[in-house]
Amino acid sequence: xxxxxxxxxxxxxxxxxxxxxxxxxxxxxxxxxxxxxxxxxxxxxxxxxxxxxxxxxxxxxxxxxxxxxxxxxxxxxxxxxxxxxxxxxxxxxxxxxxxxxxxxxxxxxxxxxxxxxxxxxxxxxxxxxxxxxxxxxxxxxxxxxxxxxxxxxxxxxxxxxxxxxxxxxxxxxxxxxxxxxxxxxxxxxxxxxxxxxxxxxxxxxxxxxxxxxxxxxxxxxxxxxxxxxxxxxxxxxxxxxxxxxxxxxxxxxxxxxxxxxxxxxxxxxxxxxxxxxxxxxxxxxxxxxxxxxxxxxxxxxxxxxxxxxxxxxxxxxxxxxxxxxxxxxxxxxxxxxxxxxxxxxxxxxxxxxxxxxxxxxxxxxxxxxxxxxxxxxxxxxxxxxxxxxxxxxxxxxxxxxxxxxxxxxxxxxxxxxxxxxxxxxxxxxxxxxxxxxxxxxxxxxxxxxxxxxxxxxxxxxxxxxxxxxxxxxxxxxxxxxxxxxxxxxxxxxxxxxxxxxxxxxxxxxxxxxxxxxxxxxxxxxxxxxxxxxxxxxxxxxxxxxxxxxxxxxxxxxxxxxxxxxxxxxxxxxxxxxxxxxxxxx
Amino acid sequence: xxxxxxxxxxxxxxxxxxxxxxxxxxxxxxxxxxxxxxxxxxxxxxxxxxxxxxxxxxxxxxxxxxxxxxxxxxxxxxxxxxxxxxxxxxxxxxxxxxxxxxxxxxxxxxxxxxxxxxxxxxxxxxxxxxxxxxxxxxxxxxxxxxxxxxxxxxxxxxxxxxxxxxxxxxxxxxxxxxxxxxxxxxxxxxxxxxxxxxxxxxxxxxxxxxxxxxxxxxxxxxxxxxxxxxxxxxxxxxxxxxxxxxxxxxxxxxxxxxxxxxxxxxxxxxxxxxxxxxxxxxxxxxxxxxxxxxxxxxxxxxxxxxxxxxxxxxxxxxxxxxxxxxxxxxxxxxxxxxxxxxxxxxxxxxxxxxxxxxxxxxxxxxxxxxxxxxxxxxx
Numbered sequence: 001x002x003x004x005x006x007x008x009x010x011x012x013x014x015x016x017x018x019x020x021x022x023x024x025x026x027x028x029x030x031x032x033x034x035x036x037x038x039x040x041x042x043x044x045x046x047x048x049x050x051x052x053x054x055x056x057x058x059x060x061x062x063x064x065x066x067x068x069x070x071x072x073x074x075x076x077x078x079x080x081x082x083x084x085x086x087x088x089x090x091x092x093x094x095x096x097x098x099x100x101x102x103x104x105x106x107x108x109x110x111x112x113x114x115x116x117x118x119x120x121x122x123x124x125x126x127x128x129x130x131x132x133x134x135x136x137x138x139x140x141x142x143x144x145x146x147x148x149x150x151x152x153x154x155x156x157x158x159x160x161x162x163x164x165x166x167x168x169x170x171x172x173x174x175x176x177x178x179x180x181x182x183x184x185x186x187x188x189x190x191x192x193x194x195x196x197x198x199x200x201x202x203x204x205x206x207x208x209x210x211x212x213x214x215x216x217x218x219x220x221x222x223x224x225x226x227x228x229x230x231x232x233x234x235x236x237x238x239x240x241x242x243x244x245x246x247x248x249x250x251x252x253x254x255x256x257x258x259x260x261x262x263x264x265x266x267x268x269x270x271x272x273x274x275x276x277x278x279x280x281x282x283x284x285x286x287x288x289x290x291x292x293x294x295x296x297x298x299x300x301x302x303x304x305x306x307x308x309x310x311x312x313x314x315x316x317x318x319x320x321x322x323x324x325x326x327x328x329x330x331x332x333x334x335x336x337x338x339x340x341x342x343x344x345x346x347x348x349x350x351x352x353x354x355x356x357x358x359x360x361x362x363x364x365x366x367x368x369x370x371x372x373x374x375x376x377x378x379x380x381x382x383x384x385x386x387x388x389x390x391x392x393x394x395x396x397x398x399x400x401x402x403x404x405x406x407x408x409x410x411x412x413x414x415x416x417x418x419x420x421x422x423x424x425x426x427x428x429x430x431x432x433x434x435x436x437x438x439x440x441x442x443x444x445x446x447x448x449x450x451x452x453x454x455x456x457x458x459x460x461x462x463x464x465x466x467x468x469x470x471x472x473x474x475x476x477x478x479x480x481x482x483x484x485x486x487x488x489x490x491x492x493x494x495x496x497x498x499x500x501x502x503x504x505x506x507x508x509x510x511x512x513x514x515x516x517x518x519x520x521x522x523x524x525x526x527x528x529x530x531x532x533x534x535x536x537x538x539x540x541x542x543x544x545x546x547x548x549x550x551x552x553x554x555x556x557x558x559x560x561x562x563x564x565x566x567x568x569x570x571x572x573x574x575x576x577x578x579x580x581x582x583x584x585x
Numbered sequence: 586x587x588x589x590x591x592x593x594x595x596x597x598x599x600x601x602x603x604x605x606x607x608x609x610x611x612x613x614x615x616x617x618x619x620x621x622x623x624x625x626x627x628x629x630x631x632x633x634x635x636x637x638x639x640x641x642x643x644x645x646x647x648x649x650x651x652x653x654x655x656x657x658x659x660x661x662x663x664x665x666x667x668x669x670x671x672x673x674x675x676x677x678x679x680x681x682x683x684x685x686x687x688x689x690x691x692x693x694x695x696x697x698x699x700x701x702x703x704x705x706x707x708x709x710x711x712x713x714x715x716x717x718x719x720x721x722x723x724x725x726x727x728x729x730x731x732x733x734x735x736x737x738x739x740x741x742x743x744x745x746x747x748x749x750x751x752x753x754x755x756x757x758x759x760x761x762x763x764x765x766x767x768x769x770x771x772x773x774x775x776x777x778x779x780x781x782x783x784x785x786x787x788x789x790x791x792x793x794x795x796x797x798x799x800x801x802x803x804x805x806x807x808x809x810x811x812x813x814x815x816x817x818x819x820x821x822x823x824x825x826x827x828x829x830x831x832x833x834x835x836x837x838x839x840x841x842x843x844x845x846x847x848x849x850x851x852x853x854x855x856x857x858x859x860x861x862x863x864x865x866x867x868x869x870x871x872x873x874x875x876x877x878x879x880x881x882x883x884x885x886x887x888x889x890x891x892x893x894x895x896x897x898x899x900x901x902x903x904x905x906x907x908x909x910x911x912x913x914x915x916x917x918x919x920x921x922x923x924x925x926x927x928x929x930x931x932x933x934x935x936x937x938x939x940x941x942x943x944x945x946x947x948x949x950x951x952x953x954x955x956x957x958x959x960x961x962x963x964x
Contacts, residue, residue: 206726251587293711296655296720297728300648306612313606501594508595512602532727542614550606554599561595 034134036208036534037127044538045124052124053540058556059117061518065511065560066110067191068230071184072238073103074157076272078177085170093165095265099242100158101574105567107154111147125538128529132194135204139214143190146183153180185231192226193218199525200294201533208533221294225287232280237514239273240506245568247503250495260493266503267332267492273506274325274404278471281318281397282464291524298524298531309546310520312363317513319357322400324505326353329407331499335491336414345410352403356396391448394460398441398467402434405471412478416485426481430474437470511560515553624734624756624763629741630817631853632755635763636742637824638852639735644724646739656721657706664747668693671704679703687749694740698724698731732761781858784851788843792892792901798866799889801940803903804839805831809864819856823847877948881958884951888943896962904939905931909964920956923947 044052077096084092121129133140157176164173202220203212210217246266253259292299301307330346333339418426441463448459525531527541535541544552627635640646649656657667668690672681679700681692696703701719710716724731731739734756741751785791791799795806810819821828826839847855878884890896893903910919921928924947926939943952 248587248591251591293720295722296649297645297722300655309609309612312609313602316605317602501591504591504595505598508598509602512599526728528728535727543612545611545613546609547607547611550603553606554603557599558596561592565592 034209036131036204036530038535039127039537041537041539043127045126046539047123051540052120052538054552056117056120056124057522057552058559059113059120061515061553061556062560062563063110063113063117064518065514065556066106066113066563067188068234068237068514069241069564070103070107070110071188072234073099073106073242074154074177074180074184075235076238076242076269077103078174078181079272080268081170081174081177085174091261091264092268095268097158097161098571100161102245102567102571103154104158105570106563107151109563109567125529128534131208131530131534132197135197135210135217136194136214139190139193139218143187146187146190150180150183150187153183188230188234189223189227190218192230193220193223195521196220196222196226198530199291199298199521201530204533206533208530222287222290225283225290229280229283229287232276232283233514235276236273236280237276237507237510239269239271239276240510241564243269243273243503244507247500248568250493250500251497256493263335263492263495266328266500270325270328270503270506271408274408277321277325278401278405281401285460285464295531301526302520302524306543307520307523308363310516312361313516313546314513314520315357315360317509317516319360320505321509321513322353322357322404324502324509326350326404326407328499328502329404329411331496331502332411333414334496335494336411336488338417338488339411339414342410342414346407349403349407352399356400356403359392359396360400362392389449391445391459394448394463395441395445398463399438401467402438402441402470405474406434409474409478415488415490416482417488418481418485420481420483423481426477430477433470433473433477437466440466508557508561511557512553515556516549519549519553624738624760627756627853628816629751629755630815630820631856632738632753633741633745633751633817634820634824634852634856636738636740636745638847639731639763640739640742643735644729644731644739649721656709659743660746664743665749668747671706674704676707677704687744687752690744690747690749691740691752694743695736697721698736698739732763734760735763738763781855784847784855785858788847789889789892789901792889793839793903795866796862800942800946801889801892803893803938805834807859808862808866810862811860812864816856816860819859820852823852823855878951878954881954884947884954885958887951888946888955890955893939905934907959908962911960911962912964916956916960919959920952923952923955 046052077100080092080096084090084096153176157173157180160173160176164170164176197217197220200221201208201217203210203214203216205211243266246262246269250259250262250266253262288299288302291302303311326349330343330349333343333346420426444459444462444466451459523543525536526543527536528534529536624632624635647660650659652658652661669685671677672684672689672693679693679696680703681689681696684692693704701721701723702717705714705716705719707716709719711718711720722729725733725736737753737756740753744751744753785796790807791797791801793801793803795801795808814822818829823843826841826843827836830836843852878887885891885896890907891901893901895901895906896908914922918929924944926941926943927936930936947955
């Protein structure tokens with residue numbers, strides 16, 4: 001790379017970090033003393049009885065679904081492309097290309113919906129937009145420029161696939177992919193800065209007057225937790241959608257060879273989805289801990305106040321995702337001849353997963369009526385109440401993650417017989433890792449009950465460390481132990497139709513879950529556009545009921561599914577050739 | 586077919602999630618506009634009550650000051666002993682350091698609201714700050730935004746809680762009004778009630794107390810209450826009904842959450858209304874002289890059945906649920922249960938709870954209307 005290129009990249013970085021160095025110098029003096037706008041109820045445009053909130057909500061959520069997919073697939077693609085280089089297996093490369101083709105169709109729709117979101121915000125919430133532009137100034141221009149760069153790198157990455165497929169050229173291609181992902185993630189981080197600023201404003205005084213740099217507003221307390229959470233969630237989401245596509249193709253195909261290909265694609269996608277999903281609860285936990293640290297009120301509103309029931313729905317959604325992903329893995333044991341010998345463990349894993357699901361589902365601090373308190377015999381249920389608090393839930397989540405990883409490990413082991421001399425000792429170490437780790441998780445959970453509230457949070461750290469130790473330790477041991485292992489044939493395509501429906505559960509539940517979490521995140525601001533700085537005085541400044549939110553989320557999810565069906569159809573249309581055209585040519 | 590099966594499966598799953606969202610309790614939002622209530626002329630008892638209402642409501646203090654361990658449980662602690670100990674703590678360097686007495690405690694409480702980090706109780710500081718920084722928000726800043734009158738009311742309440750005579754000044758005509766914000770939640774409008782009659786009607790006081798000619802006797806008659814109790818005692822009886830039990834009545838009978846459900850101004854308006862009630866029900870209030878009900882629903886409303894029975898969502902549970910009663914009892918049994926309520930006692934309920942003089946209060950036509958109405962009530 002030439003020096004001029006490096007300088008250009010550095011300049012772009014500086015502009016991103018602190019664009020006010022260039023853009024804000026002239027008007028900063030005027031803006032510094034001006035607080036956030038204070039629109040009255042009458043200042044919000046009313047257009048023909050249209051619900052402004054529902055329009056903006058739908059556009060924002062749809063844009064997020066599409067953007068998550070469009071950002072996730074290139075991540076997915078570069079990882080699988082890398083796998084093709086490492087393993088020399090062209091299937092990975094073909095799969096990555098196939099999915100980039102789908103992204104091409106989804107990309108323009110993402111931009112279209114993003115434009116709709118911007119328009120609806122400008123029309124219905126002009127004062128908020130005016131304020132956000134004042135705070136983030138030139139960064140919004142950087143965003144637009146990066147969007148252009150994203151488009152260029154995306155097209156170059158896709159269309160150069162075959163031209164840069166072999167030898168050293170492959171590394172050039174992957175470098176373009178890396179640039180594409182870097183730009184994509186930067187775009188996401190910038191958008192996250194605006195959203196997190198609305199929750200935990202920084203770089204402004206209590207009246208909302210801009211006192212800091214754009215970088216200070218960007219680096220607000222919830223920015224990084226949100227970045228990590230969305231990054232991991234995007235990986236899981238992309239994997240889940242690709243898995244859903246593969247499952248559909250598996251069911252639709254009659255050709256056994258193609259069926260085998262799509263079965264393999266479904267397995268790989270599910271693996272990536274779980275890989276992104278496993279650390280997600282920890283990222284979510286960090287985000288919530290930072291919310292509490294920023295504002296206890298906001299944290300309590302979420303976990304113990306009017307939004308508390310939402311987390312019961314979240315538990316149901318994540319529970320179904322866990323059960324579906326595990327069911328798919330268990331079904332996969334039939335692909336190998338040795339799978340049956342591992343199948344006997346499935347029932348025990350199922351008990352842990354279902355048990356953990358039920359504990360996670362148990363509510364604790366909820367708003368109750370006098371009658372409900374009377375019926376319950378207190379504010380908490382006498383027997384089930386203790387299962388509702390964090391030590392029990394943390395224990396349940398960690399055990400569910402450990403046993404989900406175990407399901408994956410069983411399938412992986414079923415197709416490989418270790419040949420190293422220390423295989424027996426290696427297996428014993430893996431078993432010991434599980435046993436000690438599980439004892440530690442349960443023990444820390446029990447400790448959480450007998451320690452004051454402030455230390456309960458601390459008790460979750462050894463649980464997370466135990467879970468990660470089991471997973472990482474097992475992967476490392478397996479890596480060495482299964483080197484040169486005798487590979488058993490994997491009968492790709494030997495799967496039941498029912499197992500493919502488990503793969504559909506993932507994208508549907510993930511999409512609905514993302515909609516729900518968007519509703520929660522936005523509701524945490526209660527009746528503030530920008531928390532504590534700019535009040536929302538619009539007629540719809542209240543938190544909608546759970547049922548109403550469920551209706552909107554379901555409608556948006558259905559819309560997204562329809563778009564995805566259209567995108568998949570488009571990509572297949574591109575492969576279809578009219579009969580006889582080849583002959584004619 | 587595969588396409589349709591997959592779409593059908595996915596849509597069913599989505600509808601399942603949506604249905605579950607509807608099955609859970611719906612927290613209905615308050616969409617009413619903020620209302621400003623004048624505090625002019627309020628006496629100290631009313632001011633203390635207002636302070637309690639703000640403490641538990643707009644101030645959101647009980648979100649953390651409860652038994653969960655996030656902040657000192659102010660309502661349960663012995664604050665009479667705690668305040669002097671805090672002032673004497675060598676770690677306390679605030680405005681009241683080295684001082685004693687109620688005025689110093691007022692300064693300490695006020696400081697803890699406007700500068701929470703001036704003194705952090707051991708073990709309650711932000712993580713990693715060694716109890717030098719409080720996680721408590723400054724209450725006169727957003728999002729809580731209490732004004733001076735509201736903070737004084739909270740101070741008066743906290744001083745009263747510690748058995749001290751409040752030292753804060755009562756609000757004057759020049760002071761800012763108390764801003765009653767609608768609760769952050771979600772859905773149906775819940776307008777602020779501004780008359781005693783409306784509040785009594787909304788909360789169903791006459792279902793258990795003799796009021797407005799209801800003749801109910803599950804709780805003491807409210808007539809003449811202004812002569813039997815002080816204003817503060819009436820407020821206490823509403824907020825904490827088990828604190829003092831009138832002779833001949835039982836504890837744990839009256840709902841204990843009125844302090845949370847009534848807004849501060851509503852509590853004051855209700856108290857003033859009750860204090861001004863005459864010694865006995867006026868003759869005009871006698872139900873025999875009310876016009877006869879002409880429909881079952883009118884008769885049900887007139888005799889306040891839904892105050893004790895769960896009827897069309899009233900959720901009262903002092904008596905058995907009335908929806909679906911036509912499937913459980915015959916018309917004659919329902920009639921008997923009204924005029925002689927102790928003749929048949931449903932499982933899980935006690936005798937002598939329902940007034941046994943409906944035969945005297947009701948016209949025969951009203952009794953028939955009620956029985957017909959109840960027999961046709963759906964589940």
